[in-house]
Amino acid sequence: MRFKFLFILFNAVLGLSFLLLFFMPLPLLGFKVLGQFWAQNWFVAALFLAVMAGIDIYFVTHGKLFQLLEREDWDGLIGFLKAKLQRRGMLSVHQAKLYANACLIRQKPQEIESLRRLFATKNPKALPSLALLLALPAILGGKSQEILEFLTPLVQTHPKARDAGWWRWCLAFALLLEKDWIKAKETLYIVIEDAREPVLQLLALYLLNNLRQRDDEVPRVLDPLASHLKDRLTEAEWHRTVEHLKERVVLVLFLNKMIQDARAWLAEFPSGETK
Numbered sequence: 001m002r003f004k005f006l007f008i009l010f011n012a013v014l015g016l017s018f019l020l021l022f023f024m025p026l027p028l029l030g031f032k033v034l035g036q037f038w039a040q041n042w043f044v045a046a047l048f049l050a051v052m053a054g055i056d057i058y059f060v061t062h063g064k065l066f067q068l069l070e071r072e073d074w075d076g077l078i079g080f081l082k083a084k085l086q087r088r089g090m091l092s093v094h095q096a097k098l099y100a101n102a103c104l105i106r107q108k109p110q111e112i113e114s115l116r117r118l119f120a121t122k123n124p125k126a127l128p129s130l131a132l133l134l135a136l137p138a139i140l141g142g143k144s145q146e147i148l149e150f151l152t153p154l155v156q157t158h159p160k161a162r163d164a165g166w167w168r169w170c171l172a173f174a175l176l177l178e179k180d181w182i183k184a185k186e187t188l189y190i191v192i193e194d195a196r197e198p199v200l201q202l203l204a205l206y207l208l209n210n211l212r213q214r215d216d217e218v219p220r221v222l223d224p225l226a227s228h229l230k231d232r233l234t235e236a237e238w239h240r241t242v243e244h245l246k247e248r249v250v251l252v253l254f255l256n257k258m259i260q261d262a263r264a265w266l267a268e269f270p271s272g273e274t275k
Contacts, residue, residue: 074102090122093129100133109137128161132251139170147174165195172207181214198232199245206262226269
């Protein structure tokens with residue numbers, strides 16, 4: 001109902017705006033001036049109507065999708081997008097995100113894994129926008145080989161992508177599961193050096209701490225960085241940073257417990273200012 005109401009309201013507002021704009025001269029100047037006005041500005045009216053028609057067509061063709069989202073009918077949304085996928089053989093990036101998120105909500109990781117393989121084969125150029133979302137079932141399931149096989153090529157081909165730091169963190173996580181301590185340390189060093197987001201740096205340091213007893217170099221690198229990071233943000237700023245990041249990095253939504261544990265671990269370090 002909300003979708004239909006907004007659709008009707010949108011058309012009513014645009015229609016009224018059109019009438020006011022193009023018939024405003026009538027009560028003041030009469031039909032003759034109105035005719036001249038229309039003759040000089042007909043292309044503006046045509047453009048206005050074309051834009052309005054285009055937007056209406058978009059809403060109508062996507063009406064079913066909007067209604068399913070409005071009702072939070074995740075099973076219906078999965079079925080609708082899966083049928084579209086079967087007909088067309090591919091989904092747009094936006095549709096793929098909706099499909100994968102609905103599958104996460106309904107706990108259908110196998111559907112996301114199938115979508116990941118499909119994009120890797122048929123539309124690899126779209127993967128940088130979808131990588132963390134499509135890799136999520138493998139990350140949450142601790143499937144280290146799947147993580148490495150999927151994200152390693154992306155890091156190699158898109159090393160400066162917006163989410164490259166998060167991809168490397170996931171790779172380091174997988175390498176730790178594989179007990180490849182040297183590569184895990186090297187990868188985490190890159191994440192820590194390049195990270196601009198304090199949450200990512202925190203999680204990288206937290207993973208690196210697993211190597212403290214295995215490599216004498218790790219404490220010398222980790223401890224001063226952890227002390228400095230502790231002083232960067234107040235508790236309230238940490239909370240705002242994490243909440244803001246959840247809107248962009250879907251992985252953060254599922255790492256809440258690890259982030260809490262990492263914050264508790266960080267609190268044990270002395271202040272960098274007094275050290």
